[in-house]
Amino acid sequence: MVRGSTMAASVRRNPNKIKQGSVAVDIVLYALALFICLITLYPFYLVVIMSISSPTEVAAMNVFWYPKGFFLDSYKLIVSDTKMWWAYSNTLIYVAAGTLLNCLTAVLGAYPLTVRTLKGRKWLVAFLLIPMYFGGGLIPSYLLVNKLGLYNTMFAVIIPGMVSIWNIILVRTFFTTIPDGLKESAFIDGASHLQLLFRVILPISKPILAVIAIYSVVGIWNSWFDALVYLPNEKLHPLQMYLYRVVVQQSVDLKMLSLEDTKNAVANMLSNIQLKYAIIVFTTLPVIFTYPFFQKYFIKGALLGSLKE
Amino acid sequence: MSFRWRDNMQLYLIMLPVLVHIFIFSYIPMYGVIIAFQNYYPGKPFFSLHDTDWVGFRHFIDFFNGPYFGRLMRNTFLLSFYFLVFGFWVPILFALLLNELKSGIFKKYVQTASYLPHFISNVVVAGMVLSFINTDGIVNAIVKLFGGTPVALNTEPGYFPAIYTITSIWKSFGWSSILYLAAMSSVDPHLYEAAKMDGANRFKQMLHITLPSIRPTIFILLIFAIGNLLSANSEFILLIYNPMVYETADVIGTYLYRDGLLGGNFSSGTAVGLFISLLNFTLLYIANSLSRKYSDYALW
Numbered sequence: 001m002v003r004g005s006t007m008a009a010s011v012r013r014n015p016n017k018i019k020q021g022s023v024a025v026d027i028v029l030y031a032l033a034l035f036i037c038l039i040t041l042y043p044f045y046l047v048v049i050m051s052i053s054s055p056t057e058v059a060a061m062n063v064f065w066y067p068k069g070f071f072l073d074s075y076k077l078i079v080s081d082t083k084m085w086w087a088y089s090n091t092l093i094y095v096a097a098g099t100l101l102n103c104l105t106a107v108l109g110a111y112p113l114t115v116r117t118l119k120g121r122k123w124l125v126a127f128l129l130i131p132m133y134f135g136g137g138l139i140p141s142y143l144l145v146n147k148l149g150l151y152n153t154m155f156a157v158i159i160p161g162m163v164s165i166w167n168i169i170l171v172r173t174f175f176t177t178i179p180d181g182l183k184e185s186a187f188i189d190g191a192s193h194l195q196l197l198f199r200v201i202l203p204i205s206k207p208i209l210a211v212i213a214i215y216s217v218v219g220i221w222n223s224w225f226d227a228l229v230y231l232p233n234e235k236l237h238p239l240q241m242y243l244y245r246v247v248v249q250q251s252v253d254l255k256m257l258s259l260e261d262t263k264n265a266v267a268n269m270l271s272n273i274q275l276k277y278a279i280i281v282f283t284t285l286p287v288i289f290t291y292p293f294f295q296k297y298f299i300k301g302a303l304l305g306s307l308k309e
Numbered sequence: 310m311s312f313r314w315r316d317n318m319q320l321y322l323i324m325l326p327v328l329v330h331i332f333i334f335s336y337i338p339m340y341g342v343i344i345a346f347q348n349y350y351p352g353k354p355f356f357s358l359h360d361t362d363w364v365g366f367r368h369f370i371d372f373f374n375g376p377y378f379g380r381l382m383r384n385t386f387l388l389s390f391y392f393l394v395f396g397f398w399v400p401i402l403f404a405l406l407l408n409e410l411k412s413g414i415f416k417k418y419v420q421t422a423s424y425l426p427h428f429i430s431n432v433v434v435a436g437m438v439l440s441f442i443n444t445d446g447i448v449n450a451i452v453k454l455f456g457g458t459p460v461a462l463n464t465e466p467g468y469f470p471a472i473y474t475i476t477s478i479w480k481s482f483g484w485s486s487i488l489y490l491a492a493m494s495s496v497d498p499h500l501y502e503a504a505k506m507d508g509a510n511r512f513k514q515m516l517h518i519t520l521p522s523i524r525p526t527i528f529i530l531l532i533f534a535i536g537n538l539l540s541a542n543s544e545f546i547l548l549i550y551n552p553m554v555y556e557t558a559d560v561i562g563t564y565l566y567r568d569g570l571l572g573g574n575f576s577s578g579t580a581v582g583l584f585i586s587l588l589n590f591t592l593l594y595i596a597n598s599l600s601r602k603y604s605d606y607a608l609w
Contacts, residue, residue, distance in 0.1 A: 040426060247435070
């Protein structure tokens with residue numbers, strides 16, 4: 001307190017020496033930032049330390065700051081769970097197919113809109129923009145997917161989401177920044193639009209394609225609602241849907257996993273809740289370890305999207 | 310055939326797959342909304358205009374007079390409203406704070422850490438929240454630590470809005486700050502130099518230089534947040550609510566999923582969906598008009 005008031009006094013006496021006075025302020029600001037950072041991360045940290053602490057300590061809720069005891073059997077149990085690996089591989093299929101299709105359709109949809117001689121361009125843009133504000137909603141879409149015979153097949157979560165109008169607009173904005181000279185010289189060489197698109201434009205469009213690909217990967221990796229609506233067959237469920245069944249619906253009894261170990265007293269001590277923590281950690285690790293590297297693409301996308309067209 | 314015509318043909322062919330997809334998956338469901346005015350049940354001719362019993366606005370009227378209408382509208386509004394009131398300024402303050410830190414590793418770490426919840430799936434966040442608010446979860450352990458008696462956070466309707474709001478803020482504040490940070494980074498450093506010369510301290514610089522630089526961003530985001538006042542995040546609510554807290558947790562989106570889709574009430578469900586999306590569009594339209602009037606930014 002004393003230091004604070006003398007600091008304020010010195011600022012008043014000599015306004016040009018702000019820098020000296022702001023050390024105390026700096027300390028407060030840095031402490032505040034650190035505090036916010038810790039609040040944000042603590043829930044994840046807690047889940048991690050609970051997943052490796054000894055089950056008795058977890059059951060008694062004694063774990064707050066650091067792991068108590070050391071116990072990895074919940075992870076052993078999870079790794080041996082074939083259902084989880086099945087869901088993991090389904091997710092990989094959904095992510096790969098969805099990302100590829102999203103990039104392809106964004107490029108195919110965006111390019112013609114950037115050609116000035118295209119007739120009816122205004123109508124095409126309107127055709128694309130209207131669905132961004134109006135939609136049929138959940139039930140008509142559900143009935144449509146049923147009618148098309150996609151219900152309860154992997155296509156039900158791949159095909160309806162393979163075109164993103166938002167992505168088309170992002171790519172179009174990027175394409176318009178490409179100098180016309182590049183395109184014209186290609187046309188003089190007799191290239192068709194498709195050749196121009198794939199040989200000249202795509203190679204220099206990697207930055208925007210990276211943004212779209214990353215958005216798709218993370219979006220599909222985290223999505224679960226489509227699977228909830230369209231995929232009653234558990235064999236087709238993505239990882240998030242498996243997690244949903246375990247963690248939210250609690251319809252998968254994790255203790256069943258340890259059937260072979262029933263004689264193992266330790267395995268029986270495992271509280272269901274600790275297994276859930278372990279499974280949360282195990283399925284979230286890929287995101288936690290990779291997001292610091294791909295966040296810059298996300299930021300780019302968010303800033304591009306916020307620009308006025 | 311003229312060159313122009315062939316050229317256009319080529320371009321339309323390139324776009325064809327996308328156009329067909331959008332027609333099928335966006336426009337057909339839009340047309341499918343007509344079942345809100347029919348008595349549709351599976352097996353009937355698909356989205357047909359003939360051979361159906363038209364019921365006019367009966368599904369809408371039934372919904373308005375039904376037992377849940379008031380509760381659903383109130384919850385849908387209140388949950389977004391709480392998020393707006395308690396959450397809107399958090400990313401602004403956070404961005405202002407970050408802006409005061411010297412750029413370096415520490416600042417980068419704080420920023421990156423604050424983005425983490427944005428990248429974590431709703432299911433994982435829901436799983437964590439549910440286990441924390443359990444009777445023997447961490448929240449109650451802390452309550453006990455301070456000598457309180459454990460409360461049934463997950464089954465007592467009174468707590469749900471707070472749980473939803475806090476979690477939503479935690480999940481979004483870091484990510485939402487990037488638009489503000491971007492606006493701040495475009496401020497001419499000379500302005501700060503000049504202010505220092507004039508004897509402005511850091512707080513005054515923040516008040517008179519940084520804050521005005523993000524004022525348009527704040528304004529636009531606020532208007533569109535108001536435009537979103539009836540779009541509570543039902544996909545997340547679906548994960549963390551349970552029948553015991555429907556009183557404060559059930560929103561239009563979750564009701565639509567439960568009663569319309571799971572309950573097989575396709576026509577009345579579509580009516581409810583149409584009603585709420587019309588309301589939402591009206592709100593967005595008002596927001597957009599306001600934004601166009603008071604700033605030069607507009608969605609259309």
